[in-house]
Amino acid sequence: MGRAFVYVILGGGVAAGYAALEFTRKGVAPGELCIISEEPVAPYERPALSKGYLLPEAPSRLPSFHTCVGANEERLSPKWYKEHGIELVLGTRVISADVRRKTLLTAAGETITFKFLIIATGARALKLEEFGVTGSDAPNVCYLRNLADANRLVDVMGSRSGGNAVVIGGGYIGMECAASLVINKMNVTMVFPEPHCMARLFSPRIAAYYEEFYKSKGVQFVKGTVLSSFDFDSDGQVTSVNLRDGTQLPADVVVVGIGIRPNTSLFEGQLTVDKGGIKTNGKMQTSNTSVYAVGDVAAFPVKLFGETRRLEHVDSARKSAIHAVASILDPQKADEFDYLPFFYSRVFAFSWQFYGDNAGDVVHFGDFSGSRIGAYWVSKGHLVGSFLEGGTKEEYDAIALATKVKPAVEDLAKLEELGLEFALAI
Ligand code: FDA
Ligand code: NAD
Numbered sequence: 001m002g003r004a005f006v007y008v009i010l011g012g013g014v015a016a017g018y019a020a021l022e023f024t025r026k027g028v029a030p031g032e033l034c035i036i037s038e039e040p041v042a043p044y045e046r047p048a049l050s051k052g053y054l055l056p057e058a059p060s061r062l063p064s065f066h067t068c069v070g071a072n073e074e075r076l077s078p079k080w081y082k083e084h085g086i087e088l089v090l091g092t093r094v095i096s097a098d099v100r101r102k103t104l105l106t107a108a109g110e111t112i113t114f115k116f117l118i119i120a121t122g123a124r125a126l127k128l129e130e131f132g133v134t135g136s137d138a139p140n141v142c143y144l145r146n147l148a149d150a151n152r153l154v155d156v157m158g159s160r161s162g163g164n165a166v167v168i169g170g171g172y173i174g175m176e177c178a179a180s181l182v183i184n185k186m187n188v189t190m191v192f193p194e195p196h197c198m199a200r201l202f203s204p205r206i207a208a209y210y211e212e213f214y215k216s217k218g219v220q221f222v223k224g225t226v227l228s229s230f231d232f233d234s235d236g237q238v239t240s241v242n243l244r245d246g247t248q249l250p251a252d253v254v255v256v257g258i259g260i261r262p263n264t265s266l267f268e269g270q271l272t273v274d275k276g277g278i279k280t281n282g283k284m285q286t287s288n289t290s291v292y293a294v295g296d297v298a299a300f301p302v303k304l305f306g307e308t309r310r311l312e313h314v315d316s317a318r319k320s321a322i323h324a325v326a327s328i329l330d331p332q333k334a335d336e337f338d339y340l341p342f343f344y345s346r347v348f349a350f351s352w353q354f355y356g357d358n359a360g361d362v363v364h365f366g367d368f369s370g371s372r373i374g375a376y377w378v379s380k381g382h383l384v385g386s387f388l389e390g391g392t393k394e395e396y397d398a399i400a401l402a403t404k405v406k407p408a409v410e411d412l413a414k415l416e417e418l419g420l421e422f423a424l425a426i
Contacts, residue, residue: 016037037092044067239251311341355399362377362378384406
């Protein structure tokens with residue numbers, strides 16, 4: 001049993017949706033394109049799962065957040081794929097790939113053949129078991145990567161309102177879920193090994209700004225330690241979380257966000273791997289010229305930094321996917337991907353954006369006792385990164401442009417004094 005397509009996108013997440021839209025814009029013929037996804041639904045905007053999806057009042061639900069609404073583009077419903085002759089093979093896991101023979105084998109036993117493959121397999125959540133702790137499969141322990149995880153979290157939260165929630169991990173999932181748990185009237189404690197939240201991106205001062213607000217909402221922080229074990233009741237539900245420093249925290253819900261691993265395993269030994277992802281050139285093409293990689297799974301050259309990076313954010317997934325399609329359909333015309341890294345988050349009434357790289361010296365600006373704060377990062381005499389909380393569109397555009405331009409910065413004190421004006425003047 002088998003089918004053959006000109007273009008196959010493996011993975012049905014954010015990148016797949018944006019690639020599909022770009023294929024139709026560039027004129028793919030009906031029957032040429034297929035998307036294979038383990039998930040049972042058409043591509044959707046994954047960021048909604050830790051934000052609107054978890055709201056107690058008027059939560060977001062599909063079909064409202066199918067791609068590509070997150071970039072103010074068309075919402076691609078299952079009907080849209082049908083109308084455009086794009087084959088959506090949903091609820092189907094690919095279990096092996098042979099890039100030389102250009103075949104994929106599904107768990108259902110079907111062989112799907114491609115001329116060009118776009119790998120858009122994203123990533124999986126790291127499990128506590130990988131850190132030596134057992135109990136991840138307890139009914140009240142929640143991860144958050146896909147719709148099934150989000151539904152489980154909604155159910156568990158709903159049935160334990162007013163109870164204790166322990167959030168393991170102080171990164172994106174930890175911060176966004178802790179805010180949602182508070183909004184759902186849970187008593188929240190966050191546990192993470194670093195000295196402050198969002199250690200991969202925030203400076204201690206930025207982290208303190210958000211942590212103070214979380215504390216004002218009743219969130220408690222236990223830092224510098226990790227989980228060592230769970231206690232369970234006779235139904236197998238977690239009742240408390242034991243930390244390595246000896247603390248015991250009562251728990252009705254546990255949310256775990258301890259990082260991800262890119263889904264590269266199908267291609268290891270067949271394609272070059274770098275920075276934990278599948279290495280591509282500036283056209284998003286892997287070490288096999290018929291195979292492209294995009295989104296969380298791709299490690300690509302970031303011109304601005306002059307090095308290969310793997311990014312785990314939605315804007316990168318969208319734009320790398322669009323770039324791969326342009327490269328496949330018009331290889332002569334397609335430029336090298338020139339990407340400015342962009343991350344954002346929204347929690348409570350906060351909303352921040354970050355552009356570039358958080359390398360070098362950090363210079364803060366704004367009102368750290370108010371609602372607008374910001375920071376620049378300066379490395380080797382140039383501005384390389386910018387962060388702004390509570391900006392307007394014009395202000396975010398200004399910090400993005402300033403980061404792209406990489407202006408020389410000689411005097412950090414002057415930069416601090418100018419603050420946002422520095423970017424607005426560029
Ligand atoms: P994505 O994970 O979206 O899709 C991968 C797809 O491949 C899935 O459908 C998966 O089932 C499928 N797949 C994998 N292996 C397969 C196989 N063998 N066979 C078949 N199918 C397979 N970013 C940001 O910038 N701002 C934000 O606010 C957020 N918020 C956010 C919230 C939550 C809850 C998560 C989990 C993530 C975010 N992100 C984010 C990150 C962002 O969502 C992420 O970078 C993109 O979804 C990456 O898109 P991809 O298409 O690469 O992977
Ligand atoms: P992350 O890398 O942001 O944070 C992982 C956190 O896990 C670290 O901050 C650390 O505190 C913690 N940690 C690591 N090992 C631990 C251990 N043994 N015990 C306790 N804590 C431990 O990853 P995440 O928060 O799990 O997010 C998963 C993915 O989803 C990432 O790719 C992220 O970019 C993406 N995401 C992005 C956004 C956004 O951009 N706004 C929002 C949600 C999710």
